[in-house]
Structure formats: C-alpha cells, structure tokens
Amino acid sequence: MKQVARLFSLDGKVAVITGGARGIGGATARLLADAGARVAVVDLLEDEGEKTVGEIVAAGGAARFWRLDVGDEANVARVFADVEAHFGRLDILINNAGIEGENIPTDQMTLEQWERVMRINVTGTFLCTKHAVPAMERAGGGAIVNVSSMYGLVGGPDVPAYHASKGAVRLMAKTDAQLYATRNIRANSIHPGFIRTPMLEQALSKHGPLENVIAGMAQLNPMQRIGVPEDIAAGILYLVSDAGRYVTGTELIIDGGYTSR
Ligand code: NAI
Numbered sequence: 001m002k003q004v005a006r007l008f009s010l011d012g013k014v015a016v017i018t019g020g021a022r023g024i025g026g027a028t029a030r031l032l033a034d035a036g037a038r039v040a041v042v043d044l045l046e047d048e049g050e051k052t053v054g055e056i057v058a059a060g061g062a063a064r065f066w067r068l069d070v071g072d073e074a075n076v077a078r079v080f081a082d083v084e085a086h087f088g089r090l091d092i093l094i095n096n097a098g099i100e101g102e103n104i105p106t107d108q109m110t111l112e113q114w115e116r117v118m119r120i121n122v123t124g125t126f127l128c129t130k131h132a133v134p135a136m137e138r139a140g141g142g143a144i145v146n147v148s149s150m151y152g153l154v155g156g157p158d159v160p161a162y163h164a165s166k167g168a169v170r171l172m173a174k175t176d177a178q179l180y181a182t183r184n185i186r187a188n189s190i191h192p193g194f195i196r197t198p199m200l201e202q203a204l205s206k207h208g209p210l211e212n213v214i215a216g217m218a219q220l221n222p223m224q225r226i227g228v229p230e231d232i233a234a235g236i237l238y239l240v241s242d243a244g245r246y247v248t249g250t251e252l253i254i255d256g257g258y259t260s261r
Contacts, residue, residue, distance in 0.1 A: 007243040011036035014087040014139075015240070016080070018070050018128055019097030021048035023197030024147060027229030028094055028236050033061030035237055037092065040083040042068040070097045070124030080131040090135035092240045095125040095169065096147040099162075100203055106160045114161045121165035125172060133176075133185065141184030143240040146173045147232075148189040150255045170251060177249030186248035188239045193255025194218075194226040222257035 101117035136142030152166030
C-alpha cells in the first residue's frame with residue numbers, strides 16, 4: 001500500500017457519527033466508510049439515516065443506523081453499548097449532532113430556548129464522549145472530533161446560545177485531549193465556516209429567496225463561495241486517521257478564509 005493510502009486508511013476501525021443522517025455528518029459517514037471504517041450512523045432522523053447507510057452499503061462499505069437522541073443519557077448508553085457489541089469495538093467518535101436554535105437576542109431569549117440548544121450541542125457531546133471513552137480504552141485508543149464552528153472562535157450578532165455551545169465544545173476537546181492523551185485517545189475540534197447543508201438552507205430561507213441569500217453570503221468570504229459538507233469530512237478524516245496521529249487538543253478551521261481577517 002502506498003504511504004499516503006496507509007496514512008488515511010481506517011481499515012479495522014469502527015466510527016460513530018452523531019447527526020450522521022445528513023449534511024456534514026452524512027458526508028463524514030460516507031468518507032470514513034470509504035476509508036475502510038465500519039460506521040454507526042446515529043441520528044433522530046430514521047429515513048435519512050437509513051438512506052445514508054444504504055448509500056454506504058451500496059458503495060461496498062459497512063454501516064448501520066441507530067436512532068439516538070444525544071441529549072438522553074439512557075439512550076446514549078444503550079446505543080454505544082449496542083454499537084460496540086455489534087461491530088466488536090469502537091475507535092472513533094464524531095460529535096457532530098447539533099441544532100442552531102432560535103435567532104433571538106440574549107435579553108429576549110427564554111431559559112427553555114437556551115437550554116434546548118445546550119442540551120443537544122453541549123450535553124450531547126459530553127454524553128457521547130463519556131460513553132465512548134471506556135469502549136475506546138478497550139480498543140486500545142481512539143480519536144474524538146467535536147464539530148464546533150467558526151462561531152466557536154469568533155462571535156456573531158445572532159443565535160447566542162448556538163455560539164456559546166460551539167465555544168464550549170471547542171474547549172471540551174482540549175480538556176479531553178489532556179485527560180486521555182496517555183491512554184492513546186486524541187480529541188480535537190473542527191470549525192466549519194458556511195457549509196451548504198439542510199441546517200444552513202433552513203436558516204437562510206427565512207431571509208429571502210435561498211439562492212440570492214447564498215450568493216450574498218458567499219461575498220462575505222475571501223474565497224467568494226460557501227463550502228460543501230465534503231470539505232469538512234476531509235478535515236475530519238485527517239484528524240481521525242494516522243495522518244493526524246500527533247494531533248490532539250487542536251482546532252482545525254475550514255472556512256474558506258472567513259476568520260482570517
Ligand atoms: P444538519 O441539520 O443538516 O445536520 C445535523 C444533524 O444532527 C441532523 O441529521 C439532525 O437530525 C441531527 N440531530 C439534531 N439533534 C439531534 C439529537 N438530539 N440527537 C441526534 N441527532 C440530532 O446540519 P449540519 O449543517 O450538517 O450541521 C452538522 C454540525 O455542523 C452541527 O453541529 C452544526 O452546528 C455544525 N456546523 C454547521 C455549519 C454549516 O454552515 N452548515 C457551520 C458550522 C458548524
């Protein structure tokens with residue numbers, strides 16, 4: 001095998017991708033399976049999740065769907081135990097499930113609106129990491145990626161709970177990197193810019209005709225275009241494969257240059 005193929009190979013590995021049914025999670029599930037991993041697609045969306053699994057299997061990969069609410073600890077514990085029993089091990093966790101929540105200024109947001117975002121984006125990441133780490137230790141090590149955002153690095157004048165949640169998962173990766181480094185478990189965060197997914201389309205369609213809003217948004221970016229889910233999946237593959245074996249506690253920004261100015 002050529003060195004480059006060996007570096008990015010996930011042969012023999014098992015990966016859980018939360019929110020793996022569609023968008024960035026779907027592209028990541030497909031790419032990690034293409035690299036040789038057996039993939040657990042976990043999500044609330046059953047039809048989309050089964051569709052993603054079907055695409056992976058049709059392409060010659062191995063995958064299975066589990067319905068999971070990342071904010072429900074009993075559900076997380078059961079699904080992670082099931083995944084390990086089904087595939088025999090667990091090596092990789094992508095904490096990708098997330099919601100944007102309400103676009104309401106801080107002074108008008110209710111506690112319930114705030115807590116709904118935190119429960120999925122932050123508590124969900126905590127719970128999945130908590131229940132993945134013992135399985136990774138049994139496998140001899142592992143790699144965790146928290147999907148943050150460029151808005152986990154800089155602020156924005158909207159969705160305050162979302163930005164706070166993305167800052168939290170960035171720091172959680174750094175803490176977990178230090179906690180588990182000697183146990184051969186790496187943890188990093190990835191920071192997407194504007195990526196065309198159902199989440200982004202739903203948020204933007206409130207501001208006018210979708211293609212016009214997207215074209216306007218692209219102008220905010222030095223590269224003058226928004227990204228696609230595969231742009232982020234490629235960075236995740238780097239972080240979880242042998243190519244990233246000395247990388248832990250860091251943050252990979254993939255935003256077309258947005259945060260460079
Ligand atoms: P998406 O909405 O297309 O996908 C998110 C997935 O998470 C969906 O399949 C959804 O069903 C699932 N999900 C939501 N709540 C869940 C729960 N409680 N339990 C399990 N699964 C749940 O969104 P997208 O854009 O693919 O987002 C993926 C991640 O990337 C999110 O964490 C998001 O915050 C982050 N991100 C996205 C950016 C973008 O421009 N699209 C930019 C920066 C970060």
